[in-house]
Amino acid sequence: MNIDAKYHPTPEQLEGFAQGTLSPGMNVVISAHVELCAICRKSVSELEEAASEEWLRSTPDRRASSINFSAMIDSIVDHPQIKGDRTTADSVSEIHMLDHSVTLPRALAKVASDGLVWRQLAGGINQATVTLDGQTQCEFLYMKPGSQVPVHKHQGNEVTLVLDGSFEDELGHYKPGDFVVRTAKDLHRPASEEGCLCFAVMDSPLTFTKGLARLLNPFIRYRFRRATSAAAH
Amino acid sequence: MEDVVSGAGSVIMGSLVNKKSLKKPTTPPAPRVASDGSDSDEQLLIAVGNHQDRAAFNALFSRFSNKIYAMGMKLTRNEQLSHDLVQEAMLTVWQKAPLYDLDRGTAQSWIFTLTRNRCFDILRKMKRQPATVSADDIWPQESDIDSQLVHEEEGTMEVEVSKIQSFYGQLPAAQRAVVEQIYIHDRTHEEAAAVLEIPLGTLKSRLRLGVGKLRQMVGTEV
Ligand SMILES: [Zn+2]
Numbered sequence: 001m002n003i004d005a006k007y008h009p010t011p012e013q014l015e016g017f018a019q020g021t022l023s024p025g026m027n028v029v030i031s032a033h034v035e036l037c038a039i040c041r042k043s044v045s046e047l048e049e050a051a052s053e054e055w056l057r058s059t060p061d062r063r064a065s066s067i068n069f070s071a072m073i074d075s076i077v078d079h080p081q082i083k084g085d086r087t088t089a090d091s092v093s094e095i096h097m098l099d100h101s102v103t104l105p106r107a108l109a110k111v112a113s114d115g116l117v118w119r120q121l122a123g124g125i126n127q128a129t130v131t132l133d134g135q136t137q138c139e140f141l142y143m144k145p146g147s148q149v150p151v152h153k154h155q156g157n158e159v160t161l162v163l164d165g166s167f168e169d170e171l172g173h174y175k176p177g178d179f180v181v182r183t184a185k186d187l188h189r190p191a192s193e194e195g196c197l198c199f200a201v202m203d204s205p206l207t208f209t210k211g212l213a214r215l216l217n218p219f220i221r222y223r224f225r226r227a228t229s230a231a232a233h
Numbered sequence: 234m235e236d237v238v239s240g241a242g243s244v245i246m247g248s249l250v251n252k253k254s255l256k257k258p259t260t261p262p263a264p265r266v267a268s269d270g271s272d273s274d275e276q277l278l279i280a281v282g283n284h285q286d287r288a289a290f291n292a293l294f295s296r297f298s299n300k301i302y303a304m305g306m307k308l309t310r311n312e313q314l315s316h317d318l319v320q321e322a323m324l325t326v327w328q329k330a331p332l333y334d335l336d337r338g339t340a341q342s343w344i345f346t347l348t349r350n351r352c353f354d355i356l357r358k359m360k361r362q363p364a365t366v367s368a369d370d371i372w373p374q375e376s377d378i379d380s381q382l383v384h385e386e387e388g389t390m391e392v393e394v395s396k397i398q399s400f401y402g403q404l405p406a407a408q409r410a411v412v413e414q415i416y417i418h419d420r421t422h423e424e425a426a427a428v429l430e431i432p433l434g435t436l437k438s439r440l441r442l443g444v445g446k447l448r449q450m451v452g453t454e455v
């Protein structure tokens with residue numbers, strides 16, 4: 001699947017993805033974009049080459065004396081090798097929306113395979129939260145046609161990948177494959193005229209700044225803390 | 234506002250060639266490994282893949298095991314886990330060597346990516362993160378093995394918005410009126426006190442009571 005996306009991850013995000021230094025949540029959303037975007041796929045394989053150079057160059061040539069290497073090699077070569085590529089069928093690869101279904105990138109299909117619980121939020125927004133790690137908050141968001149997210153600020157960064165439909169804010173109009181990055185400084189008000197399915201990853205919880213949504217603030221923080229401590233104990 | 238939207242046009246490099254062909258290698262049969270250590274990593278890897286060459290695997294092992302161990306120490310700071318990483322990464326090298334071909338890039342990059350992936354899975358286990366996605370789901374060029382699906386029970390901590398709205402309806406009328414002014418009509422304390430024609434102190438205490446009750450109701454639900 002290839003899509004001509006207009007908005008891509010930052011070079012730093014792609015580098016972290018190639019080096020393996022990002023959180024699982026951030027890896028998943030970048031992986032989903034990379035699967036859709038040939039330009040970023042090429043960048044990632046170049047960044048992997050560069051990371052491997054750096055890895056070999058910067059590592060001191062010192063053996064870990066505690067390892068019994070010949071025993072390890074003996075146990076490894078007893079294993080059979082894999083002769084052909086296997087393709088695995090994902091248990092879920094589509095999300096069914098009201099009148100049609102949306103095919104998901106591989107990593108997101110895996111995320112959704114445990115089942116999504118959709119909840120209605122104010123303003124025509126439906127949210128299905130998934131827990132991938134203790135550092136991020138991840139969710140599928142479905143914005144009904146004509147819906148609007150309450151004005152909110154981020155404490156950290158928010159990344160949104162459009163999967164179906166489109167949404168817009170003060171800065172642009174975002175279509176499937178687009179990877180939208182917002183920083184803590186931004187106060188924004190996304191809206192969707194035609195309806196939109198997204199996957200969003202935040203590295204800290206949302207802070208709504210207006211309206212009934214403000215009532216939710218303590219509960220959102222609470223949920224995040226609980227999820228964090230559950231993942232870390 | 235220059236860093237608000239990142240990426241538009243910022244990562245466009247070169248042409249759109251998809252190198253991740255999954256076809257078997259079209260490379261000619263590799264010669265057996267030279268004993269003087271002059272083989273390239275690619276020749277060694279292909280020898281391991283084409284005829285389970287033990288000498289070639291030994292050579293790869295001595296070239297890479299300490300690098301893998303160092304990556305493990307850097308990321309986990311744990312000798313046992315780093316030892317496990319060497320075992321798992323070199324096992325993957327052995328098992329997947331038949332799938333390697335030159336279209337997949339250099340051998341060192343190939344070994345780097347599968348080490349990175351095993352390390353990701355080890356770290357995820359160490360941090361007891363949910364096993365929903367494994368490295369092989371995230372970096373799919375290395376996705377040939379069926380990854381085992383481990384389902385860990387994760388309680389859901391969410392509170393439905395509709396519930397909060399129904400809790401809100403259960404508040405005593407005086408407190409509900411105050412909460413409504415502040416949270417729905419978005420008025421300041423002073424404005425709300427004026428609208429409701431009550432003293433500011435009364436408003437604040439009703440607000441405190443009302444929000445306290447809401448939190449209690451939510452707390453017993455979670
Ligand atoms: Zn891209």
